[in-house]
Amino acid sequence: MNYPDGSLIRTGDLIWWDYGAGTGYVGEIMEDQKAYDAWGLEEPSLELNNVHPFDGSSGGMVYPLWVLEIEGLRKFSDPERQELELALGEASQRAGRSFEGLKYVVRAGIENCKQVTWIFILLGDDWQAIERIVVPRPPESLPHPVPV
The missing domain is CATH 2.40.10 (Thrombin, subunit H)
Structure with a gap:
């Protein structure tokens, strides 16, 4: 496949x-x-x-x-994977805790058909969202156009 x-x-x-x-x-x-x-x-x-x-x-x-x-x-490209890992570290700092052992969802914040942020949604034991952390993409990031 x-x-x-x-x-x-x-x-x-x-x-x-x-x-x-x-x-x-x-x-x-x-x-x-x-x-x-x-x-x-x-x-x-x-x-x-x-x-x-x-x-x-x-x-x-x-x-x-x-x-x-x-x-x-x-599939994620290697640069996208690296950027996500950096954004995860930033989200962890903003949350004031490690994400180790936590479940979370990652979304792209989109404006004008371009990704401008990473959105991390932390999930509780009941799979409900308990916290939302937004991490801006660095200006030098590779563009991530969104299909329209």
Whole structure:
């Protein structure tokens, strides 16, 4: 199974999706009939998970393959991954605590079809949002245009 750009999709890949506004991970890949039948599906599909850090245990949303291009699914580039790691450190400082052992969601703050911030949403034990931390992107960051 491949991304729209032709590169191979792998479980655990850090991805952009939700039209370039959401980040997450590839969970289970259901490419052959036996795999998608086991999920009660009728066609090849992917499980996508927006909870960080990825451990594969919190479940996710399942999308058929034909939806992936519409969703803007693509793998994080190395510079984007590095920028996210720096933003995570900044968010941790702003929160006054380490995110280790916490579950959180990461979204892109979008203005004029460009990502201008990273938004970290900390989740409680009941999976409800307990805190929202916004970290501006550095001006020298690579552009992250959002599909319209």
